[in-house]
Amino acid sequence: MDVDRDTVVEIAVSVGAVGLFVAVIVAIGGAYNQGGLSTGGGMALVGAITGFVVLMSVLGIGLAYYLNR
Known part of the structure; x- marks a missing residue:
């Protein structure tokens, strides 16, 4: 392969x-x-999920530019 x-x-x-x-x-x-999970932990978890979505979006855009140059 x-x-x-x-x-x-x-x-x-x-x-x-x-x-x-x-x-x-x-x-x-x-x-x-x-x-x-406490209330603060729930908010931190929501922040982590949001950060992950943003990170994957940024990485996807960055890889698209890096790999297609």
Whole structure:
């Protein structure tokens, strides 16, 4: 199986971003766990999800310019 360099770059960036997202979710769960997720933890979780969506959008646009030059 022959995989393009561009595809490998896209996969590596995506896996890295998802790994970062999972690490942030675990950190939020550990920091705000008091017999359940507190209100502050819920807000942090919503912020993490929003940040992940923005990060993936920025990475997608950046990769589109980087890989198509």
